[in-house]
Amino acid sequence: MTPSRPQPAVQARRQFEAALGAANVFFDDTDIAAYQDKFAIDDEAHHPAGAVAPATVEEIQAVVRIAREHGIALWPISRGKNLGYGGSAPLLAGSVVLDLSRMKKIDYDEANGTVLLEPGVGFYDLYDFLQQRGLKHWLSTPGNSWGSVVGNALDRGVGYTPYGENTSKICGMEVVLADGTLVRTGMGALSGSPTWQLYRYGFGPCWDQLFVQSNFGIVTKMGLWLMPEPESLMGMDVEFDHPDDLGPLIDAIAPLRREGLLQQSPTIGNWLRAAAVLTTRDQWTKEPGALSDSVIKAIRDKYKVGWWGVSLRLYGRESVNKAAYAVLEEAMNRLKPMSLRPTVWKRGEPLEYSGWTGTPITFPMQNANWHGGRGGHIGFSPVLPQSGSAAMAQFKRTYERYREYGMDYQASFAFGERHLINVNAVLLNKDDPAMMKKVDPFLHALVADAKAHGYGEYRTHLDYMDLVASTYDFNDHALRKLNERVKTALDPTGVIAPGKSGIWPASARRGAA
């Protein structure tokens, strides 16, 4: 269990109210409930003490000062929609959530295709903003698009377009440190620079990625690159009939991705990833434990989904896309898919509402209803090589674990340029105590299985941050110790998100979970 800090003194709350106005300080029971993790395994583990919602950098600096004075830990959230990984809840129970969702400024540089965003800007906000200006640039939206653009990039979330690895499109930040100092990174360190959002590295060490999945500062502005609207979007949705098709499919896509013919990073999803947003489990079976092959077959037949499916997309000039499409089509047909549906769009035609066009979507969150009851999911997301045999072994190992624990296997293998992220969703019914009891040992088993093969998670739920950090163990956890030296130098008392990504200040270090 997570240790908790004492509730902030009345005096601290008064100071927050004086600084932000009483309307932006939240310490009632209903407030606290509102900031809990809706998908939590253990509702008690990450209770916030309350929340404060500043609207400006100056107000954030005031909050930080008050928190420092009273020994309060702050848990910054952008819009708090990091569902499956902790939502809006703090790691350390008793922390005050620093809710930045009121900060919604957008600076758009249309000529260069960049934005400078505050953390409260959601994907829908930015989409509306760009649509009003003719949608000359597209977003890269994740499956749950009501979250924050900045928050998603800060947790290394991904989208579906060639700009899908959002964190790699960050260009310059503004950050408040634990002592209240305001820092700008990259070219933003040069006052009034017109290149802040154009060249990310600046002069000397580049800090952007040190503030990602981090507790070294509070990001108050983030530069981000946007994809120019392409002339054409072509591609294909391909379904595969057998579990064993995964390996050859990965080995066919990987070289095309590395050579750059495919600029977008496709995701191979299993049948349940497709079906869990279309139906619910009780429509098909009342049997406990993992689904049987016959039920899986019935669901797949109804919705005509493969055991695995993948969508490939090409963005750019129509003539170039046509030439590249022929290469993709040949590569996919060699694998004898059960179906291959082409898709074509040209500038001027109406846009499909999907992640492929960077349109905000929320239907993937429907999978939380799979089991009925108060639904939820939690992610297990190790990084793998782009190797068919490695992915097949990981799939088989994980699938067996799901069956052992009686869970329904929902998985995807998302390509980066040279890696795969194997996102496994553990679908939950919080009203099923027997199921909920199994989740924690199940996730421990999955983390241990991955570690035994040299794999680590790219991102994890609050409950597992210490555990996952502990798997990054080279030279007696030298990297974590380095992080903690910096944390201690910048934030010795742990004002900002102590424990985030397993990083604690020296004063608060606790053992791995």
Place this chain on the structure above:
Amino acid sequence: MTPSRPQPAVQARRQFEAALGAANVFFDDTDIAAYQDKFAIDDEAHHPAGAVAPATVEEIQAVVRIAREHGIALWPISRGKNLGYGGSAPLLAGSVVLDLSRMKKIDYDEANGTVLLEPGVGFYDLYDFLQQRGLKHWLSTPGNSWGSVVGNALDRGVGYTPYGENTSKICGMEVVLADGTLVRTGMGALSGSPTWQLYRYGFGPCWDQLFVQSNFGIVTKMGLWLMPEPESLMGMDVEFDHPDDLGPLIDAIAPLRREGLLQQSPTIGNWLRAAAVLTTRDQWTKEPGALSDSVIKAIRDKYKVGWWGVSLRLYGRESVNKAAYAVLEEAMNRLKPMSLRPTVWKRGEPLEYSGWTGTPITFPMQNANWHGGRGGHIGFSPVLPQSGSAAMAQFKRTYERYREYGMDYQASFAFGERHLINVNAVLLNKDDPAMMKKVDPFLHALVADAKAHGYGEYRTHLDYMDLVASTYDFNDHALRKLNERVKTALDPTGVIAPGKSGIWPASARRGAA
């Protein structure tokens, strides 16, 4: 003038010799001369005390321990070929050069197209290594290819292929900190991970870019991505007749670069960038001061070079390249160039020896002979927006400064994805005292001109690191102060490269130059 530290005591040299063998410790006068900056404006400014050349991580750790014990500052170099920016010389006179050129291990992952390199591996070493294995991956070589692959990426050097921004292809590092701790970044922090060179971010903050242009650690291994050999290479060399052609050329290329039709980052160079490697100034004029228009015309006529020239290249499938070529050709012809020479290569044909094919080259260094005498050059390299009007203004401003100081203007505008780096080479004759006397005020004027327009350098010579760092002045130099807090936390006495990129430990802070 740079302050100097006292010469290391005899005892320290004895300890270095005991740790590394006497053959790898260099403190004679000829040794010291060998490690000076060959292109220095002031030969006295950056005298090393000597050099040590460890061959292993353990030896580096021993050197760091001895240096700490004796208060010696180390200046790590990979192969010391950072010419124009300081070569192998330390910023702080009296430092001991930590020469890593004996560390030449190459680990090649052919399936994934990655290497794990030690700092001593030169571009020629890696090219030979890959060529012996069929050259299935290409390098991204800079104009001076006898330098280190790791060193080039660490100083944010660039090449000419789609992998030309070398620093952005870094994936995972191994680093020795000032206290001797060995750290691995990214997935390398997970012992035995097969994904160290495949996914760069790891879990939590990603450190790679914090060790770039930095003195926070000594990089002992670097993961780097290599471009798969393309099926086809197509492109064109285009020359433009008038100085004013620069603006429209930039505005034509920039959108093609941002939309990704052009994956490679082209460089627009002026006539002298082409001519200074083909001839010498005394063949054309004995007149002092900047060259007259008539001399420029004569040289351009002889070598048929434009006032500006650019090479555009497409890498990939032949069918895709052909479609993209048509788009490029139309865009260039609209600008009415004085010449447009197509170039075509297909896999299996002999490869051109050029940066476009990632072949190591050294002929660009010929420009050091332009003035005769002991030649050299020094770089002035501000970051600009990809805007024709901004680039034209910067060109005109800088050209006037060159004329004011009687210098011959050699310049290029190198595209990144959303920025330009305007590399200006100041060509020198170290045997011309009148010229050498002008260089320092000239560079100060150039830095001040850039700063007045919000532009800062991406990289600079040792002499100007404090000056350039001082232009990154947002919020009273908050970023430099942040760097110095980390420097002080990790290396309080300044064992590793004090002053690099303007970063000093608290104990040694000095004012900006």
